[in-house]
Amino acid sequence: MRRGQDREILRLAVPAFLALVAEPLFLLSDAAIVGHLGTPELAGLGIAGVVLQTVVGLCVFLAYGTTAGVARRLGAGDRRGALAQGVDGLWLAVVIGAVATVAGVAATGPLVEAFDASPVVTEHATTYLRIAFLGTTPLLLMLAATGVLRGLQDTRTPLVVAVAGNALNIVLNLLLVYGAGPVAGLGLPGSAVGSVLAQVASAAALLVVVVRGARREGASLRPHPAGIRAAGRAGVPLVIRTLTLRAALLVTTYAVTLGAVDATDSAVDLATHQLAITLWTFLAFVLDAIAIAAQAITGRLLGSGDRVGTRAVTRRMVQWGVVSGLVTGVLLAASSPLLGHLFTADPAVRDALVPVLLVAALAQPIAGVVFVLDGVLIGAGDGRYLALGGLLTLVVYAPVVLAVAGGGLFAVWVSFAFLFMGARLGVLVHRARGDAWLVTGVSR
Incomplete structure (x- = not known):
């Protein structure tokens, strides 16, 4: 059975x-390319990246909620209904993306100024963010389409599109940032333009696959207001859950700026934090692979009414999460003295990065279990509990990380890695041990 x-x-x-x-x-290549423009540019990218990831991250329910809903209908034998539900998710992505783009461009100035960085860093962040917001709708369509395919138990198509899109992103960034031949280098704005173009191409490729699948099954491609509203309501708890996670990252970044002594120190700390959080995000996505499988498998098994199988697979995936966390932790610790050289020529940033990465490495096994259980409960449609658990974790973490900000970047990262992730672990393990989340049927 285990095999x-x-x-x-x-x-x-x-x-x-x-x-x-x-x-x-996308982020790592941007950081590597922009980092060689200078430390202020890298710090500006860091602030812009946090804001943009927060906006897009709030809409991750378009992938997660769609995966769970589509997988449940697939488990119940209703493939046409699964694709129809997925199409509603795509239309919801278009609506949210249009609103977020307009609001984001208009509010770019106040959003960046809220970080209270130096004037030069603020200018770079504002320039990048205004352009990057134009890619919001393609990014949300990528989330929704990926969720549909995962719910259909297809993770290969998103892989092909992701690899091709990232390759295109790197080529466009190098060309538009530094220039080549008749193309003049644009510097930091070129990185934003290149990323937006790559996102548009990736979204178009995923849409083609989903639309073809819907036509084969006879599912309508027209917007259905009732279905779109239902998808939006179902996503509210996941929005709250994601909002608490993003708020924790924003509070952490603010704590880094709060603990800086002067403008120079602030730029170094922010640049270091940007590299560390980018690498943390990279490893989080690596560990999240099992969570993606958990969402698809949990939704399908509960849709078919198999509670026993769901519990058994959950135990096995937790074991995978622990092992994966140990492996990524060892690799991160071993490579920590070398990673800074890939992204910046500033020795102050490279020196500050090593101890932060060692802290992140120690927390990887915790992260492995957290991501798996998070995926299981998302696949089960247990969004309300995840929202409440996220609020509780944030209430515990935020005052502590702000209190230790005076201890510098290292103290902030110790708080983030062990208090924040440890609190999430406790909340998720408590839920997984019970039976309240094991609800079967087409919908929760």
Whole structure:
């Protein structure tokens, strides 16, 4: 039985792993390319990246909620209904994306100024963010379409699109940032333009696959207001859950600026934090591969009414999470003295990065279990509990990280890695041990 579980987990997790590794390479490649422009540019990218990831991250329910809903209908034998529900998710992504783009461009100035960085860093962040907001709708369509395919137990197609999109992103960024031949280099704005173009191409590719699948099954492609509203209501708890996670990252970034002594120190700390949080996000996506499998498998098994199988697969995936966290932790600790050289020529940033990465490495096994259980409960449609648990965790974490900000970047990261992630672990383990989340049927 365990071999069968492992094969199913691997069938979904391996392509998801490779796709999720490719996704944060958008950020890693941007950081590597922009980092060689200078420390202020890298710090500006850090602030812009946190804001943009927060906005897009709030809409991650378009992937997670769609995965769970589509998988439940697939488990119940209703493939046409699964695709119809997925199409509603795509239309919801268009609506939210249009609103977020307009609001984001208009509010770019106040959003960046809230970080109270130096004038030069603020200017760079504002320039990048205004352009990057234009890619909001393509990003949300990528989330929704990926959720549909995962719910259909297809993690290979998102992998192909992610790899191709990331390759295009790197080429466009190098060309538009530094220039080549008749193309003049644009500096930091070129990085934002290149990323937006790559996002548009990736979204178009995923939409083609989903639309073709819907037509084969006879599912309507027209917007259905009732279905769109239902998808929006179902996503509210996941929005709250994601909002608490993003709020924790924003509070952490603010704590870094709060603990800086002067403008120079602030730029170094922010640049270091940007690299560390980018690498943390990279590893989080790696560990999240099992969580993606958990969402798809949990939704399908509960849709078919198999509570026993759901519990058994959950135990196995937790074991995978622990092992994966140990492996990524060892690799991060071993490579910590070398990673800074890939992204910046500033020795102050490189020196500050090593101890922060060692803290992050120690927390990887905790993260492995947290991401798996998070995926299981999302797949089960247990969004309300995840929202309440996220609020509780944030209330505990925020005052502590602000209180230790005076201890510098290292103290902030110790608080983030162990208090924040430890609190999440406790909340999720408590829920997983009970039975309240094991609800079967087409919908929760």
